[in-house]
Amino acid sequence: MLAQQLTNGLVLGATYALFALGFTLMFGVIRVINLVYGFYFTAGAFIVLFLTRTLGWPIAAALPAAALLSGCIAIVIDALLLTRLRRVGAPELSSLMVTLGAVLALYATATAVLGPDIKRFPASVIGAEAMEFASIRITQAQVLILLATAVLVGGLLALMQGTRLGLALRAMAENPDAAGLMGIDTGRLAALVSFISGALAGAGGVLIGLNFNAIQPYMGEAMMLRGFVVIIVGGLGDIRGALIAGLLLGVVEVLTAGYVASGLKEAVAFAILVAVLWFRPAGLFGRAVARRA
């Protein structure tokens, strides 16, 4: 029973981590809290819904296409809303307000166009039957989520720590002006980071959509609150922190629901946020954004 609960908690936590990865990357490098991020998540799920249900694509082709398209949407949104604010050095609150307005408009438009009802992927997209290992039941979608989270976290860390591009991104995270003086095209890198985080959000939307098989326009909004808990507890801009905080949050929620009361799991999640900020204002895992990124 406990092993099953822990597994469920890890899978749920992996979805939180997966969702938060791009969000924390975006904040870590371009120093912007972009609330439209949740919409990229919704967009990814709906793009795959369209590709699989209407065009009959297999998920293996639809998933990368959705990630790519979500990334492109993110570049456009960033260029339209945030490039100007960055150039005039607007405070973080401005980007918060601009993106809050934009994301509410986008959700409302999506609801008007696509309808508020919950949609499902065609049954053929992914097997629903669960596998059993040592009395722990786990579905294909759940395995996919665990794998994708591991691969994407590993890939991002390798990019940030092991490549020249990652070095430039870490420099830009710390001091964009000085990075510009080195000849780094910070505008282009900002667009690249928007693309990567949009693609991560889109892929996350698809995988989490597969897991719960419930697609509706506001699905990104529901994840956004958890995303905040994860990136704040993990430390803004901290990729490893996001992974650990995501897994912790998932396990705590599942254990609270299983052993205390299911109605309390959200109360516990947000109480953790408050407690962490109270004792460690920069997040559980310290402050160093760039060094840890």
Added chain:
Amino acid sequence: MSSLLVENLAVSYGRTEALKGITLRVEPGQIVCLIGANGAGKTTAMRALSGLLRPRAGRITFDGTDITGLRPHRIAGLGLLQVPEGRQVFAELTVAENLALGAWLVTDPSEIARRRAGVLERFPRLAERAQQYAGSLSGGEQQMLAFGRALMGAPKLLLLDEPSMGLAPILVDEIFTAIAALKAEGTTILLVEQNASAALEVADHAYVLETGRIVLSGPAATVANDRSIITAYLGG
């Protein structure tokens, strides 16, 4: 050897005019210094020259190319590099990583290695500290790193913003020795300093900036003997 021509450069922050139209010229191979008190507009001028601030009016010409309003990475790409005020090394990156970033625009690994060897020979301290975080270095070491980082980009013209700021006198001497050595190797330099006497000693030509305007210019030796300069900046 490179030259820089600044004509009627004006920069504003909102409604505050920080530079009210300054004109200055840096001839190939010269060290030109821009001296002035805190708040005179020296750093504003440097940031505008590197493209970090957009001028409200005026023109900047580097080696015959109009670079007014270009983005910072384009200006750096032309070989106009800056050691910014307060050094601005990447504190959370290692010394080696800071140097690698200085050569961001260079793709040939053997060229990068050659420049790195040159920088480490000039500043042996940096070799000892290669794997340390730049933030853990002393002020003088950080200034050497900021210098070395700019030299990794093989500057044609180097902008130095207050290289002596916050350094002990012995380190100030070391920094100015390095500046003189760079000049001897043919690098053109525009030097901004509050330490007027040290700057005037190495410079060929000097401009004096006061509240956004050039109030005096001339050969460094002449400016150094100007009575008003002696009273205002040289503690006479």
